[in-house]
Amino acid sequence: xxxxxxxxxxxxxxxxxxxxxxxxxxxxxxxxxxxxxxxxxxxxxxxxxxxxxxxxxxxxxxxxxxxxxxxxxxxxxxxxxxxxxxxxxxxxxxxxxxxxxxxxxxxxxxxx
Amino acid sequence: xxxxxxxxxxxxxxxxxxxxxxxxxxxxxxxxxxxxxxxxxxxxxxxxxxxxxxxxxxxxxxxxxxxxxxxxxxxxxxxxxxxxxxxxxxxxxxxxxxxxxxxxxxxxxxxxxxx
Numbered sequence: 001x002x003x004x005x006x007x008x009x010x011x012x013x014x015x016x017x018x019x020x021x022x023x024x025x026x027x028x029x030x031x032x033x034x035x036x037x038x039x040x041x042x043x044x045x046x047x048x049x050x051x052x053x054x055x056x057x058x059x060x061x062x063x064x065x066x067x068x069x070x071x072x073x074x075x076x077x078x079x080x081x082x083x084x085x086x087x088x089x090x091x092x093x094x095x096x097x098x099x100x101x102x103x104x105x106x107x108x109x110x111x112x
Numbered sequence: 113x114x115x116x117x118x119x120x121x122x123x124x125x126x127x128x129x130x131x132x133x134x135x136x137x138x139x140x141x142x143x144x145x146x147x148x149x150x151x152x153x154x155x156x157x158x159x160x161x162x163x164x165x166x167x168x169x170x171x172x173x174x175x176x177x178x179x180x181x182x183x184x185x186x187x188x189x190x191x192x193x194x195x196x197x198x199x200x201x202x203x204x205x206x207x208x209x210x211x212x213x214x215x216x217x218x219x220x221x222x223x224x225x226x227x
Contacts (some may be wrong), residue, residue, distance in 0.1 A: 094212020
């Protein structure tokens with residue numbers, strides 16, 4: 001079965017420190033991978049995606065993600081965390097036709 | 113202008129009632145979706161429509177019936193509401209010539225509470 005895993009329910013990081021939110025996937029064929037952010041009482045917002053090409057993908061708000069095919073991972077990163085980055089982050093994979101599989105979400109808390 | 117809008121934002125109703133949630137997108141997208149987010153924040157796809165045609169139905173009870181009158185609208189009707197239907201429902205859309213390589217645009221969500 002195809003799946004996306006986010007092994008950490010919550011990640012705490014101090015403001016100014018680098019952050020990593022982990023994601024691993026299991027999908028057939030070429031993976032299409034996404035990161036979304038959800039702020040309280042809001043819908044999900046697209047951050048970045050990997051389709052093909054360079055393994056390091058840059059996205060909105062200074063976030064980037066590294067695709068690693070051998071480890072089937074797509075970790076979200078940011079060099080310097082902001083308090084305003086605190087939110088719920090979802091990794092997702094495009095699978096088959098028009099179908100997306102979402103991870104269970106990771107709550108990022110950036111401490112001032 | 114709101115790209116993907118949903119109405120109502122909040123919906124409180126009793127068990128056994130029938131209710132509808134409306135979704136509209138003004139992005140010119142061909143594909144629209146309904147997702148359910150439960151109390152643990154798990155997000156699961158329910159339906160997907162492409163050019164008004166149903167293409168994904170993820171083992172959702174028959175009490176849920178999506179309707180797409182045109183490409184810009186995808187409504188969700190729920191019959192005989194149950195306590196377990198309480199959740200936040202998100203509508204989303206993705207660009208023309210869609211496939212799973214395109215990002216989705218989400219509405220603000222409709223929080224449904226069944227008492």
